[in-house]
Amino acid sequence: MSKLKPGVLGTFFGKTGRVVVVKWRDQLVGRSEPSVPTKPPTKKQMEQRKKFGTVTSFLGTLTEAINMGYSSRSKVNGTSAAVRDNLKIAVYGSYPDYQIDYPKVIVTKSNNGFHGGFSVSVESGAQRKVTVNWNALNSDEHIPGTAGPTDLANVVFYNVNKRKSTYCFGTVKRNARTASYKLPVHYVGHEFHAYLFFTSADGRYISTSDYLGKFILQD
Amino acid sequence: MAIRKNGDNFPSGKMGNVNTYLLKTQIISRVIGKTNKPATVPQLVCRQKFDVLGHFLKPVKPFINVGFDLVTRGTKWSPINKATSVNYSNAIKGEFPHQEIDYSKAILTMGNMPSVENVDVQVVDGGLEFSWDPNWKIGNMLSSDRVMFLAYCPAKCTAFFILDGEKRSKGKEQLEILPSQDKVILHTYLAFIAADRKRISTSIYTGEICY
Secondary structure, three states, rough: OEOOOOOOOOOOOOOOEEEEEEEEOOOEEEEOOOOOOOOOOOOOHHHHHHHHHHHHHHHHHHHHHHHHHHOOOOOOOHHHHHHHHHHHHEEOOOOOOOOOOOHHOOOOOOOOOOOEEEEEEEEEOOOEEEEEEOOOOOOOOOOOOOOOOHHHEEEEEOOOOOOOEEEEEEEHHHHHHEEEEEHHHOOOEEEEEEEEEOOOOOOOOOOOOEEEEEEEEEO | OOOOOOOOOOOOEEEOOOOEEOOOOOEEEEEEOOOOOOOOHHHHHHHHHHHHHHHHHOOOHHHHHHHHHHOOOOOOOOOOHHHHHHHHHEEEEEOOOOOOOOOOOOOOOOOOOOOOOEEEEEEOOOOOEEEEEOOOOOOOOOOOOOOEEEEEEEEOOEEEOOOOOOEHHOOOEEEOOOOOOOOOOOEEEEEEEEEOOOOOOOEEEEEEOOO
């Protein structure tokens, strides 16, 4: 066991080679790496691992939106925070068949009451055209820190068949109340889930995401 | 390293794990760091109160900045501090761990102008209509006072508000509210502010509405 003090090397934590540096009783301690457990996992462990895997593999396809939506001011990074929230609400089923509950998934989370869309919906039309609708207040004025007409709409389309996401960020303003997008031709016939969230024009504020609905892309 | 700058009578900055700085009118010294001791029950009670208050007050912050501006001007308080303080002791009901906001007791503006009575709130097309008696006046109420409304939606954790609505003499005003997919409960509040923004009434709770 070696004790490190701030010196020319500075302070560091974590694993270097086979040495793990940790803080233990206010001391920095280097110890050898623990061995991989040989005991078989318990049923509870297996359940948790499976659940965790289901959520992380799904959220891994939404990384860009999550990095935008979950602020990284705290010590927990965006993806971890999103996994924590969705693990609680967006999984159903029993071991080993855990499923994602798509309508309950949170892609972005507001921390200050900046509101998202109201009465939101999505429609799939001919020629791979997808229309997203929402409702907004009529006023043209904007109180800083609250929802205003210049906020930008962001839509995430999750392709269930391909397990991939398509992002459409910041092209339409909130007071337009509708936006239409064209998805790639090789996605025709695939099933999609869509999520909508808003960001303020300066990017400081972000709303909690809303589930728009599911649709099948038409040719 | 804390530095005593020219003319200051306190060192500002971090000395050991104590941080010193000037906040409004006070010199604050506080210890930085985390404790490893498990929290006691009174600590958990207090933390939960701040948690529920934070969720309630954040969406209504622009309203509070106006509503608590007059009582906090020139003091050590900021508007959100004062609002948290007032509602901490009044507007929380239930026992730990089931503490929640008592919306009927929450206060969102504070001042010495008398509050109006007999306010009627009704659902109309596109929002809510608030009406009051324009001729009922006591104390320092003026017919030029402006009305302020707020409707708070706990389900969406958001608020709709007007900071300067119609004059008191008009007797009614509408607040635009966006409909949600499902019916939601709205908690409504009303206050009056003088045209010169030098006086304000304490807000009153005008009931909950299913919208």
